[in-house]
Amino acid sequence: MERKEFLRSLGAGAAFALMFPCAQGCSKDGELETFPVSNGVDFTIDLDSALAAPLANNGGYISVKSSQDLTYFDIVVARNLQGELIAASKICSHQGTEEIRFISEDGGVFHCTTHQSRFAQDGTSLNLNTTSNPLKIFSTELDGTILRVFE
Template sequence: MDRKDFLTAIGMGAASVAVFNCIGCSKGSTGSPSTSAPTNVDFTLDLNASTNSALNTNGGYLYSGGIIIARTTTGTYIAVSQTCTHQTYNVIYRANNKQFYCPNHGAIFSETGVSSGIETSKPLAQYKTQLTGTNLRIYS
């Protein structure tokens, strides 16, 4: 094999690896979040459990079952679908701004999931919350 054939073979191999990696990690691949919101939701979080401790502080939030559950600065609980409706990235809760925000491309949603129109006009699905003692129920 001469030098030209060797470099061509190496170049094709590198291109194959790059294409495979790009296809393998595309937003729609298995394991990625879905842009469709969870339906028939009904689960309860024990706020005494250490895994749910973020919800014991105003402004805290966590993800569970495809939903982001947050405690507002006034202490109320809110829940919306965790995946941005523009692309399959998780939104975060910004308590001081009273909004959900997609850090990957800047989409902004109100605390009720309404889009600001930046990147998408489709809202996040909203879920009901009910606090009974230290149990927080999230349901559709």
């Protein structure tokens, strides 16, 4: 499938912008166009864009704030240590702060800087702060350089 066809299939008519409060050197004023297809999380990122540059390296991540139908989603997109692209909520399941990061320790985990909770890449809690409350994980799908993040 050609890139344009893929984007069109995602509902290009309802495009909206993503902003990247990026933790690893992204520009503050960058925006990416995305294409929602439902009320849930569903957007694309062009990995060739400058804003996605941290995802070129294993262990790199970006923070994405997207809006859709007046609902806001804060999401961390990362390239894990095996080179796979993964995504999780930036909102910690412990007390709801927007402090989830991806760190390369322990094989690559999601980490909340507020109270130091850690989550496996499947969202499972790895310490006492959040034993009964996993981190929300999103699906990812790569088509060429276009990464789709969705529920």
